Amino acid sequence: MYLNSIFTNPERLERLLDIAQSSFLPLLEGAIQYTIPLTLISFTIGLILATLTALARISTVKFFQIIARIYVSIIRGTPLLVQLSILFYGLPTVGITLEPFTAAILGFSLNVGAYASEVIRAAILSIPKGQWEAANTIGMSYSQALKRIILPQASRVSIPPLSNTFISLVKDTSLASFILVTEMFRRAQEIAAFNYEFLLLYSQAGLLYWIFCFLLSLVQGRLENRFDRYVSKA
Amino acid sequence: MIAINNLHKSFGDLEVLKGIDLNVEKGQAVVVIGPSGSGKTTFLRCLNILETPTAGTVAIDGHMADFSKSLPKKQIMEFRKQSAMVFQHYNLFPHMTALENVMEGPVTVQKIDRAEARAKAEELLTKVGLKEKMNEYPFQLSGGQQQRVGIARALALEPKVMLFDEPTSALDPELVGEVLQVMKELALEGMTMVVVTHEMRFAKGVADEVLFMDAGRIIERGTPQQIFDHPKEERTKQFLNLIQNADTI
Ligand SMILES: Nc1ncnc2c1ncn2[C@@H]1O[C@H](COP(=O)(O)OP(=O)(O)OP(=O)(O)O)[C@@H](O)[C@H]1O
Ligand SMILES: [Mg+2]
Numbered sequence: 001m002y003l004n005s006i007f008t009n010p011e012r013l014e015r016l017l018d019i020a021q022s023s024f025l026p027l028l029e030g031a032i033q034y035t036i037p038l039t040l041i042s043f044t045i046g047l048i049l050a051t052l053t054a055l056a057r058i059s060t061v062k063f064f065q066i067i068a069r070i071y072v073s074i075i076r077g078t079p080l081l082v083q084l085s086i087l088f089y090g091l092p093t094v095g096i097t098l099e100p101f102t103a104a105i106l107g108f109s110l111n112v113g114a115y116a117s118e119v120i121r122a123a124i125l126s127i128p129k130g131q132w133e134a135a136n137t138i139g140m141s142y143s144q145a146l147k148r149i150i151l152p153q154a155s156r157v158s159i160p161p162l163s164n165t166f167i168s169l170v171k172d173t174s175l176a177s178f179i180l181v182t183e184m185f186r187r188a189q190e191i192a193a194f195n196y197e198f199l200l201l202y203s204q205a206g207l208l209y210w211i212f213c214f215l216l217s218l219v220q221g222r223l224e225n226r227f228d229r230y231v232s233k234a
Numbered sequence: 235m236i237a238i239n240n241l242h243k244s245f246g247d248l249e250v251l252k253g254i255d256l257n258v259e260k261g262q263a264v265v266v267i268g269p270s271g272s273g274k275t276t277f278l279r280c281l282n283i284l285e286t287p288t289a290g291t292v293a294i295d296g297h298m299a300d301f302s303k304s305l306p307k308k309q310i311m312e313f314r315k316q317s318a319m320v321f322q323h324y325n326l327f328p329h330m331t332a333l334e335n336v337m338e339g340p341v342t343v344q345k346i347d348r349a350e351a352r353a354k355a356e357e358l359l360t361k362v363g364l365k366e367k368m369n370e371y372p373f374q375l376s377g378g379q380q381q382r383v384g385i386a387r388a389l390a391l392e393p394k395v396m397l398f399d400e401p402t403s404a405l406d407p408e409l410v411g412e413v414l415q416v417m418k419e420l421a422l423e424g425m426t427m428v429v430v431t432h433e434m435r436f437a438k439g440v441a442d443e444v445l446f447m448d449a450g451r452i453i454e455r456g457t458p459q460q461i462f463d464h465p466k467e468e469r470t471k472q473f474l475n476l477i478q479n480a481d482t483i
Pocket of ligand 2: 274275276399400
């Protein structure tokens, strides 16, 4: 048995520690080179996309509403792995070839855009109508009211659900391994394929994901505190 | 200053304003009274185009809006600048301090230099008695203080006309006076204002004219003495009885 062998065989334990140590840097490198940039870039593009989609959903123009609905429905109704496969393996058959990293950015951004748009839409709708009216009465245009009055308040409401989206995204980037992006999980796969220590390497990768997500939840707490400075603590 | 001609407003099948005509001279304070649902709020909101009237014309200080045609956005924005609204529930921006609330219009809309806008906002807040509270967020202020910030915010844009929709009706009784005092000073300085309120003392002391509105029409108008002490219309009498009785219960 695996556990048994660790405790009865000191050489085996030593080998495992060696491997853990030597694979730590490659894993971290995968994270720094791909996992983290993939997350940050996709989340940024995704949020812009999400805001535009949310605005389209609440606009009075039927055409925008319909486009936004279809987009959200398609993305939410199909598996991420299928979307990535279409972008990377499917598109080349119609002459569009994407780099693995580009395909991944595109796929994750589209995903964040769809999921976060619902969060942002709900947050915008939760701001009382009186705020729009107050903005109008001091002469603001729609875009000024949105930028100065509505979105700053909506962001406060959306921090917890958007943090969820962000943390899911960190973990979802492991799916990019499937389209040949050598992010953290793919590094773990590659190393394990070489030395057969699957349990060790996958656990190590898992631990790193967990640490990232834990750090993020700390950031979330700080952000919430910052935004809460203008609401009554009562 | 304000010339309103045959103003109509419907929400779907519900006709709320059934042809309002009114002229307000520069520097006049007009108080509007009337039963709940008679259309007072809607009337004020139409003057600031927070609701778009269905028909009629309104001219404020020479800026004319004809609502029988659909107006371009630009013209609506320009027209809106002539007046500013003070809301029943204040509607302050909760994420901005009192000072930032007042500066917001001048800075974002009028593109006035921040330092200049700040000086002006400080002056206005001092005027409404909130010099000490400038850097507080709305949640840290009492209702009366919030409403005074609301008034300062509206004044910051130097509107020709101030519109007040029951500015004291959400306030605890002991806070009503401080807000009415600010409004009274404004009136004395010659601000043209249209005020929906049931504060009789304010109406008697400050108003040049009182309008009684019922079911979307102006039923009776006159000086405060005429309306409160010698109402002619039966409905005006009934209404005044109702609010006076409520006061004595
Ligand atoms: N946005 C709206 N959509 C549909 N109906 C509305 C809308 N706003 C107001 N109404 C209706 O118009 C009528 C007049 O409302 P309004 O708020 O102007 O009355 P009011 O005189 O201000 O009453 P109160 O003294 O209670 O404030 C009411 O019957 C109300 O239900
Ligand atoms: Mg009302």
